[in-house]
Amino acid sequence: MGAKYKKILLKVSGEALAGENKFGLNEETLEKISKSIKAVVDMGVEISIVVGGGNFWRGRSGENMDRTRADHMGMLATAINALALCSALENCGVETRVQTGIEMRSIAEPYIRGKAVRHLQKGRVVIFGCGTGNPFMSTDTAAALRAVEVEADIILLAKKVDAVYDSDPNINPDAKKFDALSFNDILGKELGVMDSTAASMCRDNDMPILVFGLDDPDNIIRAVQGEKIGTLVTKTGER
Secondary structure: OOOOOOEEEEEEOHHHHHHHHOOOOOHHHHHHHHHHHHHHHOOOOEEEEEEOOOOOOOHHHOOOOOHHHHHHHHHHHHHHHHHHHHHHHHHOOOOEEEEEOOOOOOOOEEOOHHHHHHHHHOOOEEEEEOOOOOOOOOHHHHHHHHHHHOOOOEEEEEEOOOOEEOOOOOOOOOOOEEOEEEHHHHHHOOOOOOOHHHHHHHHHOOOOEEEEEOOOOOHHHHHHOOOOOOEEEEOOOOO
8 A cells, every 4th residue: 555645744742762661762663663664765755753851850849940941941851852763764774864942063954944844855763852842832832833843744743642531541541542632622621631821823834743652663664655544633623
């Protein structure tokens, strides 16, 4: 089966990279995710990636800390994850570049939209670290921003759960799973799948999002091929 989407932005949470370790990085998980990404690259799909940092640090973890400083620490955590995923992809034979929202020229390129687009056109995977480079902005917002900037067809939002539910399925066994939602549903029902800034940006720029589980990394391939997995979020709320 061929690819339904020609240019995607994949958002991978830090927790997903931790695998069963729950903290830090799991090499086996990194390898599995990288192999699935390589399969998508081999289909001719342009792939950019935004990584979270929750496997090391979250801004809200610093309860007695200045929020801006705590968020900067979280950005550094995403840089660690970006470099780790870059290494794993290169081990799979995928040419990869890391660009960061905060300049750290010794280890990564600064984020420059034109260079990112050119890398993608050449078949390279581009990993965006450090979020937007600004405090008070989540990596979900970074994913929305970068997807709009590079003109992706869709955001693939890889989560620990396999879709969007009306309540936490780990707590409520009767939680209702949604096949499709609108951005207004996400905002109005406060479903918590992403922050309101990210949802508003996607709504205003007509950027669809597919929320799916990364428990099986091959779901990345299924999502790109257009298989009916997870929850599709669009302006109209239709699939």
